[in-house]
Amino acid sequence: MVRGTRKLSFPQLFKSFEFFCAIAVLVMMGLIVAEITLRALRIGHIPACDEFVQNLVVLSIYFGVAPLQQRKGHIRVKFLIDRLFEKYMPLADAFAWVSFLAFFLIVLWQGYGMAIESFTSGERFTMIPLPVYPIRIGLVVGCFFMVLQLLIDIVFSCKEFLKWR
Secondary structure: OOOOOOOOOOOOHHHHHHHHHHHHHHHHHHHHHHHHHHHOOOOOOOOOOOHHHHHHHHHHHHHHHHHHHHOOOOOOOOOHHHHHHHHHHHHHOOOOOOOHHHHHHHHHHHHHHHHHHHHHHHHHOOOOOOOOOHHHHHHHHHHHHHHHHHHHHHHHHHHHHHOOO
16 A cells, blocks of 8 residues: 555545535636626626635635545645654654644634524625525535544554554
8 A cells, every 4th residue: 555545535525525626716717807807897896706706715725625635635844754764654644633633623613613603693795695604514514524534544644653563
């Protein structure tokens, strides 16, 4: 097994996340180009374009982090890790993933609270008459799968470290 690949994972689900992120980025680019063109030609503007783009950015980021973690595509500063013996690399990976896990658990917890509050209060966007809670639920779902992927990576990393002993 190549270092960084995992047998236990969510490949089909993550492919759909990646597809959604790609579509969201294309829609954002189209909206931004259309908005800039309309303003440059002094024809007008797209109402609530900034709100659409902001929400698509949030969704594309949080739906994209778990598939990226699965492929080990995050950029890491490895000047300290490269000096370790190879048998300690999985332990260093596990330490990094535990710190990521702490961060994403906090984001998940706070995002869940905000999604519930948004749903119960009926909060809506300022420029468009749509509820806010679907975007916040999307953030929670993305963070949830990142937490699951990090837990999987931590377990496999610890197993890999114990295999060296």
